[in-house]
Amino acid sequence: MDPECARLLPALCAVLADPRQPVADDTCLEKLLDWFKAVTEAGSSLLLLQEHPCLVELLFHVLKPQDLSSRILSFALRLAGIFAAQENCFQFLQQGELLPGLFGEPGPLGAAAWAAPSVRSGWIQGLHSLAQHPSALRFLADSGAVDTIFSLQGDPSLFVASAAGQLLVRVLDLALRGPAEGRVCPQAWDWPACARKVVCHLEDCLRSEATPRVTQALHVLTTTFGHCRGLWTQGLWARLSPLVARLLEKDPVPAPHALVDLLLGVARSPVLSSDPGLWETAAQALSRLSPTQAGPLAAGILKLQDCPQALRIQAFSILLQPLAHVLEATAQAPGTPRLLEGAAGDLMAVDTFPPSRSACVGLLCSALAHLELLQPLPQRPSPWPQAPLLAAVVTILRFCNGSAAPSSEAGGRLCAMLVGCVRVQRAALDFLGVLSQGLGPQELVTQVFAILLEYLVSPDSSPTVLKKAFQATLRWLLSSATPPGCCDLEPYAQLVLGELLAVLQKRLCSPCWEVRDSGLEFLTQMTRHWGGQGSFRQALLGSEVPELTRQLLQDPESYVRASAVAAVGQLSSWGLLTAPSSPEHPAVPQKTPLEELLLVLTTDSEGFPRRAVMRVFTEWLRDGYADVAEDPEQSVAPVLRAASRDLDWEVRVQGLELALVFLEQLLGPRGPSTAAPPGALTQALQALCRVQLFEFAFRSLFDCDRPVAQKSCDLLLFLKAKATPSGSQQEVGDGPNVASVEAALRRWQAGEQGQPLGELAPEAVLAVLRSMDLEALRDTLAESSDHVERSPQSLLQDMLATVGVLGDNEADCY
């Protein structure tokens, strides 16, 4: 602890102990505890208490019957726990009878303060901290705290109840870890009394008819097996697993979600997953739980690295069931693809689908989401039923838009439940997109594109559904490139393209800005992939899409303008924006895309479009887009000028990024390379001076937004490295120019806006660069802006300041 903190500590303790002093907010106390925790982890707690008796006094003070606020009481309990985590300090506090006073019967437990949830929470957290050593275990057993913890499991405050469960896990771990260390599987009679007590309590709970008690026990066990890896967990599971299995025999199964969590936790534990009984229980759970409840368990099982194949098949069929049901509902002929063959398929009667709309929708959505997560995993079930899955998703989407014809009464019910359901549509479109990773029979792919087009065309598609439909379409278009990796579109996809562009045209005119926005994003992505491809170019240039995109640069919604900027950037970099001038005004020459984007950068009132413009310019410069590549200096200069004056810090950062790309093109790429040849360097510096980069960069060094300053620092460091290779120090005399620049920099650093630098000579720039300690500046900037405010000293000062102990008031006391 630094001396300043040590000096402030007694005053702070006095403030905390004084019920008349209003203590700063809870976050201060939390920070204080964090600090004490860090201090005790770094050194001896005992020493700390001995050096600062005010701390022990504070704890003793709390014991006195008085009107202390509950938050101070809670704080003291947690603080005592932190100190007592070290065994010698624990004994030190025990000697003073402090711990029984705080955590035992005489303490807050019996007092009125116990009614405050924060006190109960503090009590639990204090015990949780101190439960680190055998002495603590004895203390817990002797003080009767374990019974209190049991009762707190049902506390009305969820935080308290949950913390009580965690504490039980801690107690179990502490009790069993020690004696059982190294032994294969300790038997129950070897367990310490405290552990036996906890385990008996858990057994009682598992046998209970009250679902909340069962849930509590399951939560405790889940945490135990999730966090504790000791061999003793085997013994515990062996003893409790029959009770868990018995829960599955009840009807209805109590606490299904907690049960699923427990089974998955056990299955994931490296110590327990070898137990064959576990897989039997899991299989039983899969068959006993309802499809909705079993879904997460099935998905969890399928994600496991290794588990019995039969169980995996069973789990997979649980996830496939709802989709298989959908397929059944429309199956016209027996030849249609089935998702579940044989016994698994027959298991599922058509009526197993939940009767209520929300339950049915929930089941379908979760099945789709689980399958979506499973698809890309290496351990996904094999063979993966790609074709029936595709057929099922297409059918779901058809049910949702009312175009599917059900073949049974159950199908009719399903149709009525799914029509217009946005949730299912979104989930199905997401999954459909993921399915594009695998191939499917041509006939099905045709159906996929057909349903996607239906969704894109339909006026009833909500904006979010439409966005998902665009995303899925893009994924399918990408996957249909033949051969994979080649950027040409398949003939069928080319046919689709014409219709897509017609839809896009209409969507770009939608009154709903989200729709226009996702349409533009889709266009940008498509152009990025196929901008150079003949049939795409032809189709696009034949449509009104490029012209509409250009018009959307004036959209009232800033997000749309930003997307339009990106789209215009992408279109014009492929030469797709050479739209003919309008037939009505043939004389008026159209602005070039470069000019148009510059106009957005200088005039748009919102940040998003301006940021987008900067990204486009950076991309253009990096990729050597024709208009920019012709004369980069001419193109970059006005952009940098505009960016340097921008009020949005992200635009300024982007401006510096653009400058960096420009620099790289002049001087070679970044990295531990050698210096640029002197001739090139001089030319480059002249060019940089002409585009007035230095004024921008130097000014940005003192920008009030740290990322801008950091970026500028990086830029100048890069330039410095290029200009002065390590070892050689070229001296350029300190001309008057240098002095004025340095003076200007000092003024800027002091926060004055000051005069512009004016014309700069390359030599002067180099001199200034050399004289500046940019490395030190970079290190300063790398520290978070509140590093001063976050120091413990500052915390203590703040807390004291709020109650007015510091400074002048101190003198007034006497």
Next chain:
Amino acid sequence: LKLYRKRHPTLPCNVLKFKSTTIMLDCGLDMTSTLNFLPLPLVQSPRLSNLPGWSLKDGNAFLDKTELIDLSTVDVILISNYHCMMALPYITEHTGFMGTVYATEPTVQIGRLLMEELVNFIERVPKAQSASLWKNKDIQRLLPSPLKDAVEVSTWRRCYTMQEVNSALSKIQLVGYSQKIELFGAVQVTPLSSGYALGSSNWIIQSHYEKVSYVSGSSLLTTHPQPMDQASLKNSDVLILTGLTQIPTANPDSMVGEFCSNLALTVRNGGNVLVPCYPSGVIYDLLECLYQYIDSAGLSSIPFYFISPVANSSLEFSQIFAEWLCHNKQTKVYLPEPPFPHAELIQTNKLKHYPSIHGDFSNDFRQPCVVFTGHPSLRFGDVVHFMELWGKSSLNTVIFTEPDFSYLEALAPYQPLAMKCIYCPIDTRLNFIQVSKLLKEVQPLHVVCPEQYTQPPPAQSHRMDLMVDCQPPAMSYRRAEVLALPFKRRYEKIEIMPELADSLVPMEIKPGISLATVSAVLHTKDNKHVLQPPPRPAQPTGGKKRKRASDDIPDCKVLKPLLSGSIPVDQFVQTLEKHGFSDIKVEDTAKGHIVLLQEAETLIQIEEDSTHIICDDDEVLRVRLRDLVLKFLQKF
């Protein structure tokens, strides 16, 4: 209580017979038969007159009604909205109808505008001659399809005249929402806001003990009219449900979005947009949407034209019916601001309106533009001119927003057509999801609706969600079918005069239930029933007079007391034994018991509502037994 059904469900015309009154519910005019005729061009069109297979000879004719009932017996007509009164002149003017028509003020005013527009459209292109011979069945058979398949052409009528319109409208009595109107003292009718159009109403028809709700053309969407009053529909015995949306799969919000997108796309490419529409209704909402959209879509410089003989009145009327508007628009009036933003569009010259394409319009006309004009059937009105003018260019678009006509049939005589056609039917009336919510909320005992609503649409037979779903299942009826409504009238309210009531002495027969006998004269007049005290028995002054008095009033004899209660057989037998009867046998019968006194050869038949003592001419015994029976009964 009977319901007669005519016409199709969105243009309802039902007749309800209820408590001796005959009430016609709406009289919509189905104009789809006009699609069988050629368009009436404002200028002679060589193309139209030379079309093969089309007859231009006959003018205009509309479907009228079949003779299911004698319309002169209709007592009142209740109108629910201005679209549902277009057949009114046919009914009030030529059928001997003598009754009253009830409607709200906006319904009448806007209904008048619609009729005026219709008459104007037809009359401004007069026909030199009109043919009717073809209606002869033998000739009709020879005509090309679809004319030869048209049904009941003999009932098609010429369009009415302005005189007939005025005469018909003069029979309307204006009513306000929640106003109670007594019909002959028998029933009370009340209009309620239905949320569909300015002044549109649902009707409650109730007596003291029965309540029938007539729900026609209602909307739960937030558009310009006052929201629908659902609460007042509760506790109905019967709810007659008509006028649901014609396009249940088209969500009005999506359609408006579609409308705007297509409009912008066309105009941005230099094309013109034609919107065939009625002069009132959805057009107000469309103009409001466009008001918000055009600036954001960069269409501020595009002129909007609204061409109709009643355009001006329609736009102005909408602004003055503040009390009939939704809350939002009502509050604007107090600011004061015009409730509809089309006022601002007119002020800023973005929206211009003209009575017809002649005159000012031809001077101001600038392209590209958006034109709203009638008639949505594309058979008459200024829209015919624009179809001819713009049909050849693929830059232009016609956007159909009115759901009443099949757009493909409407377009038929204009083929081949280069112009783009977009179908965005905007129908804000209730869809089936809303209906099921409404019925859950209102909980009528019985729902009665046209047959079409009880099954999915024929084109989408799998869409079980597109039908009325309620418990108990809705009773359906077809065109020209008579349906007996599923409840019997059981009670009638009768008033008792105060002096008569004073004289009653109620006796409590069960806790909470008291009875009293009443002797009175029932007086019935104008469907009101009153119990009056009976006249005092006239003093017997002379034989002649007395006789006359007994003619006038019922003879008031001394009344025997009324009996109530039941006879416990066991106790009765004990009592008989106590009184010396022996050899008693009791037999159970289906209705009660028979007590046999074998010795006395007497039989006492005890049933729920009667007791008979059958003995062999022994009056003394009978009276003794009677008195014993009476001991068990209460008298009053």
